[in-house]
Amino acid sequence: MSKRKKFTHIFEKIAAEHNTTVGEVRREIEAAIQAGFNNPDPKVQEQWAKIPRKGDMPTPDELIIYVIRQAKQNDAGTLLRRYFRQK
Numbered sequence: 001m002s003k004r005k006k007f008t009h010i011f012e013k014i015a016a017e018h019n020t021t022v023g024e025v026r027r028e029i030e031a032a033i034q035a036g037f038n039n040p041d042p043k044v045q046e047q048w049a050k051i052p053r054k055g056d057m058p059t060p061d062e063l064i065i066y067v068i069r070q071a072k073q074n075d076a077g078t079l080l081r082r083y084f085r086q087k
Contacts, residue, residue, distance in 0.1 A: 010064060029060040 011022045018025070036048055037057050051058045051066045058066065 011060070026060050029063065033057055033060070033063060 008022070011025045015022045015025045034057070036044065039045065051063060053059070053062045
């Protein structure tokens with residue numbers, strides 16, 4: 001299963017909660033990623049540099065994977081359960 005397909009339900013849930021489409025959710029996340037990468041603050045750039053990615057900028061899926069890992073490391077189970085259902 002591809003990572004994109006694996007996390008589709010997350011984007012579907014967010015889209016449903018905000019009465020929009022999965023495509024629009026992805027575009028908004030991509031815009032936020034772009035804005036973060038364009039932030040000249042060295043501390044902000046340092047944080048973005050920590051996100052594993054294949055290209056120049058992380059994809060929405062790569063960002064979600066990173067956020068999930070960080071949340072798990074910080075024991076944020078309640079937040080994770082809101083968006084993830086067991087399959």
